Amino acid sequence: MKALVLAGGKGSRLRPLTYTSAKQLVPVANKPVLYYGLEAIRDAGIHSVGIVVGDTAHEIREAVGDGSRFGLDVTYIPQEAPLGLAHCVLIAREFLGDEPFVMYLGDNFLVDGIAGLVEAFRGSGNDAQILLTRVAEPQFYGVAELGPDGEIIGLEEKPEHPRSDLAIVGVYTFSPAVHEAVRAITPSARGELEITDAIKWLMDNGGRVRSHFVSGYWKDIGRLQDMLECNRIVLEAIEPNVRGTVDGFSEISGRVLIEPGALVENSVIRGPAVVGADSKISSSYIGPYTSIGARCVLENADVQYSIVLEDSAIRGVPGLTYSLIGRNVEVSRARGVPNTHQLMVGDHSRIQVRA
Incomplete structure (x- = not known):
């Protein structure tokens, strides 16, 4: 089994920090978020990893190297533009071959790792297995609807009126059947090949798609409050x-x-x-x-x-x-006139000062 790690993307919600740094390398407890994901993949018994990189490819390569420090064998897969998660699977076809694989979004943080998901997928006969967790505000996430046996019967992206509180976590497992699915779909309204469309194609064409629930804590570290919360969780241990x-x-x-x-x-x-x-x-x-x-x-x-x-x-x-x-x-501290603030602030910053 192989792993496909997605480490491209712009990180727009963490600007201005991500103007000069890959969001996957922002540290939690002084260790880049991406490292936690790579360690989770290794701990699940997977050692061959493809990392999809974009504009910050040099920084990712410098931080990860050949993967040996993590006990991994890493191959880098350049993506010319952020054209969707399914596009990442499309361009990784040669690396993935005909093996099943786990797709891990590099800005996701899972305290308890992915060993349970990988173990449940191996030998299950599933074509896709989606990691889910319950959230308080599902309208801000991709949302899954389940049947009585845990099968996926519906997927929605940030629905105005969610049919469940089950958010789709950024970790998926796939059989080689997904390669036909990503070739069959067309770009969405935002010009990207959506992985949810590929999963729906599998469902519509007889594929077996099941769910698996997160054990422990999960966050997508796209915002400041998410980073601070992840930092808190790790520091407590x-x-x-x-x-x-x-x-x-x-x-x-x-x-x-x-x-x-x-x-x-x-x-x-x-x-x-x-x-x-x-x-x-x-x-x-x-x-x-x-x-x-x-x-x-x-x-x-x-x-x-x-x-x-x-x-x-x-x-x-x-x-x-x-x-x-x-x-x-x-x-x-500013010098000179008392009770003043002197700032030089980049675009998209947020500063709060006491009046």
Whole structure:
């Protein structure tokens, strides 16, 4: 069995961060989201992986390499434009051959992995098996309707009046029958080959399509609040370990991971939290559910429930919360006139300041 990982796409909901970075490489607890997916594929017993890449291909290749660090054998499959999930299957035909495969959207986050889905699919005789989870607002997702035996009897994309609360998670398993389906369908109104149309084609042409439910936690990390929530979930399970240097004037409590080379001086860190390698925390407070990336500097700062990416600095700024700070960013207190804000902000940013 093989795996097809989709790591293209623009990541428009995480702009401006994704103008300069692949959304699949935004870190959760200081590890790129894509890595969690690759590890889940490996842990399900799959080792041959094709990664579909687009505009951020160089960055994905640099981060993943040949896959050996994950115990995988990786092949890269360029996609000239984001032409739909079914188009990814179409262009991966040579790599996939006649083997069954799992298709994994690289910006999905599953705490308990996909071993259960893969095990249920193997030997089932199904042509497609769709991963589902119950959600509070199904109108924002692809939605599945089930028959009495768990078979898929209907699929809708972001319906105004959903027929169920079962959202389609971005992980699918397919038999080779799907190759005929993706060749048979035509582009949707938005000009893409939709995987839901391919699955419907299988259903209409005698294919066996079944469901499988998520065990544990799932998120599509398309928005800031999703990233922060995933970060919280992972940090709650980290093992505390101080591998850097903490001076005698600092206080560390709860689940706190401090990576090698990090220095904590005259500061308080309340876990769960992680401080990346070679970072310096001085006279600062790091509150729960915070990830500080590698080589960051915090001086006289107060940060909690946030993600700070590598090589960034926060100086003299209190009360920073529910924030995602990109790479090589400097956040500092404005000098001069009291009670003013001085900002240089990119397109599609969102900033909240106390009046």
